[in-house]
Each structure stands twice: as structure tokens, then as C-alpha cells.
Amino acid sequence: MPRKPSYDRDDLIRRARDVFWKQGWAGTSLKDLEKTLNLKPGSFYAAFGSKDALYQLTLDQYAKDGAAALEALAQDRGPLGALQAYPRHIIENDAAAARACMLVKTMLELSPHDHPLADHANAHLNTMENRFSALFSAAQDNQEIGDTHDPARLARRYQSDLLGMRISAERPGHDSASTIDEIEQSLARL
Amino acid sequence: MPRKPSYDRDDLIRRARDVFWKQGWAGTSLKDLEKTLNLKPGSFYAAFGSKDALYQLTLDQYAKDGAAALEALAQDRGPLGALQAYPRHIIENDAAAARACMLVKTMLELSPHDHPLADHANAHLNTMENRFSALFSAAQDNQEIGDTHDPARLARRYQSDLLGMRISAERPGHDSASTIDEIEQSLARL
DNA sequence: TATATACTTGAGTGATCACTCAAGAAAGGG
DNA sequence: CCCTTTCTTGAGTGATCACTCAAGTATATA
Numbered sequence: 001m002p003r004k005p006s007y008d009r010d011d012l013i014r015r016a017r018d019v020f021w022k023q024g025w026a027g028t029s030l031k032d033l034e035k036t037l038n039l040k041p042g043s044f045y046a047a048f049g050s051k052d053a054l055y056q057l058t059l060d061q062y063a064k065d066g067a068a069a070l071e072a073l074a075q076d077r078g079p080l081g082a083l084q085a086y087p088r089h090i091i092e093n094d095a096a097a098a099r100a101c102m103l104v105k106t107m108l109e110l111s112p113h114d115h116p117l118a119d120h121a122n123a124h125l126n127t128m129e130n131r132f133s134a135l136f137s138a139a140q141d142n143q144e145i146g147d148t149h150d151p152a153r154l155a156r157r158y159q160s161d162l163l164g165m166r167i168s169a170e171r172p173g174h175d176s177a178s179t180i181d182e183i184e185q186s187l188a189r190l
Numbered sequence: 191m192p193r194k195p196s197y198d199r200d201d202l203i204r205r206a207r208d209v210f211w212k213q214g215w216a217g218t219s220l221k222d223l224e225k226t227l228n229l230k231p232g233s234f235y236a237a238f239g240s241k242d243a244l245y246q247l248t249l250d251q252y253a254k255d256g257a258a259a260l261e262a263l264a265q266d267r268g269p270l271g272a273l274q275a276y277p278r279h280i281i282e283n284d285a286a287a288a289r290a291c292m293l294v295k296t297m298l299e300l301s302p303h304d305h306p307l308a309d310h311a312n313a314h315l316n317t318m319e320n321r322f323s324a325l326f327s328a329a330q331d332n333q334e335i336g337d338t339h340d341p342a343r344l345a346r347r348y349q350s351d352l353l354g355m356r357i358s359a360e361r362p363g364h365d366s367a368s369t370i371d372e373i374e375q376s377l378a379r380l
Numbered sequence: 381t382a383t384a385t386a387c388t389t390g391a392g393t394g395a396t397c398a399c400t401c402a403a404g405a406a407a408g409g410g
Numbered sequence: 411c412c413c414t415t416t417c418t419t420g421a422g423t424g425a426t427c428a429c430t431c432a433a434g435t436a437t438a439t440a
Contacts, residue, residue: 004386004387005386005387006387006388039388040388040389040390041389041390042387042388042389042390043387043388043389046386046387046388047387
């Protein structure tokens, strides 16, 4: 008997994610969200409860999409191939709202205020690091890289390289091509 | 005949820098600054004019201190030695308000809003990158590294590595020691 | 078509934002 | 001592913040 919402919830979350990703937490006002989502305050709060609650939904979707992209590469190219292709995949994704990682931007902005979303973002970063580690380990099993390396250590360095590349890519006039190549080649030398 | 201010202006800028560095632009309110600087609103605006004007002063001092630290290392250890020691110098500086680079945090937060301070931060980053390039070039002149490398390219990658390392170091429970070692060793292999 | 059940609307809430300014306090030179 | 100049004070400005809620509207069942 009830009336259905006139919007697609997942679509709203995706659009909100892009605004939060680009502008950050404090940099995005309810007015911005109402405009982007085409929702009046009442509908917004009925649908999501609070700005924080929506932000968390967008963080989770961001992490899910990132993990899925890596998984797809692993299916296509195997563990080492996925790790080599992932940096280019990130930088050349024109649909992305920003080059820098949303999880990093969230952590940098909110952890000094002990905001729970900062821990949430960091947990997602840990999950990604663990996935990288598993791929390095699988690459060793496949004898694609030497077996003397510590996968956890390789993963930590790989993620650090990725984050640096993504920050640099955010800078106006910066060319990431050579950094992408060098990350790819340094993996081939393992 | 006039009365002297009861504060040391440089000391205020340094204290404000630490708050801005840690909490960001939007994350730092005038109330925070008044408390940190022990200044009432009237004195604050008489001394600095606006929140933005003070932020710019703190950015400039941040960049100046960073450049001076690198120069001191170059005097002690020469160009390659300075580039190798700089990452550890940054991470192990207990007096720093944060691990992540203030210029990066500023750019990430303010560039989506086309705030002039974002360009200002990026200009400082370019200056640092140019200084790195000059050090790589000097290291080639000293035959400390091979002369087939492009110093500009090395500098771009080096800065990207630094930024990634500093972001990672901001994460709770993260150990940067191995990343520091690997950056140092990869420079020795050039 | 009638009714129940949601969804939609937008004016309005108190709190906080960066910032102003007029009045008072303190430190120089005479 | 006095007077001038500057610094210090803090209540107060309009704007914007995240958020609320009562009234109005649309839809699916009966």
C-alpha cells in the first residue's frame, strides 16, 4: 500500500560519494548534497539519517568498487599482472571524481578530530593492504616473483607507492606516466 | 611612545602552523586559534587580518623550515646523502605536528574549492621538487649516481615516494621503518 | 473510489562560523 | 605626573551549519 521512493538509493549513494570524495567531509555541506541528490532536507534525513551515516555508506561503496576492480584484474592477468596493471587503472579512470584516494583523504581530514569515520577508512585501507599481500603471496606461488621477499613488506611498500602516486596525480600539471611505468617495472624485477 | 605587543609574532605563527597542519583549514576554527595563541578576536585580527592570511604565513614558514632541513643535510652529507637521509629525518622528527605533509593536506582540502591557498601550497611543492632535481643533478656531477638518469624524473618519483611514505606514516599502527630503508637503498642502487 | 501508508516539502531550530568594533588598559615620551 | 598611541578585551554581527517537523501529496491495496 505504501508509496515508493522516486529515487534509486544506490544511485544517490554513488553521486554523494563523488561529492564527498572530491570535496571532503567538512567541505561538503547539506546544501551541496541536497542539490546533488535533488532531495529536500526532510527526504534526505528520512533516507539516510545523517550526513555521517551517508558518508559511511559512500566509503563502503568506494572500498567495494576498488576491491572489485582489483579482483577483475586478478582474474584477467593473474596476481602479478593485476598488481602491475592496477596503478594505471586508477590513474586512467576518467569517471573517478578525484585522483587521490578517498580513504586517505578521509583519514587525513577526520583522524585529528577522533571521528569514527577515520577508523573506518583506515580499516578499509588495511583490507586493501592485506589483499595486496595475498596477491604478492600468490605471485610467489606461481613463481612470478622471487620467494625470498616478505609479502607483507612488499604490500606495505606497494600501497605506499600507490598513495604517493595518487597524491601526485592530484597536482595540477603533473604527469604520472613515468611513475606508473616505474612501479610496473620495479614489480617485474622482483 | 606606543605600547609593544605582549606576544612573539613568529612564535604565534609556529603554534598556529601546528594546529593548521594537524587539523586542516576547515577543521580549525577561530576559537581553536584564539585558544592556542591566547589571543582575543580583536587582537587576532589586528595581528593577522584573517584566518586565510595567517594560514598563508604558516604555509610559508612550513616550506621554509622544510627547505632549511634539506639544505642542512646537504651540507653535512652531500647531495645523495641528503636525499637518503631526508625520509628518516621527516618521520623521526618528534616535534612535528603530523607525519603527512602540510602542503599536501592543504592542496587536497582546498583545491576542489579553487581556494588560492591550494595553488600556494602546490607552488611550494614544485619548489621542493626542483630542489630534489638539483640534488640528483649534483649527485651525478659527483659521480655518486649514474649519469644516464633524468634528474627531473628521479625527483618526481622521489617526491611521490616521500608523499606516500608520509601518508602511510599517518596511519595508526603503521611502521615506516622498512619503507624508509627501501627508499634509501633504491637511491644507493642508482 | 476510499483509505491507509508512506514520501515530499520547506520554513524554521539552535549552534557555530569568521569577523567587527567601541570601550578600556597599558606603556612609551614629555 | 600627563598625554598620546597602541594593544587588549569581549559582547555582538549576519551568515551558514546540520538537522527537525508538521503539513501536504502521491500511490498501492481493498
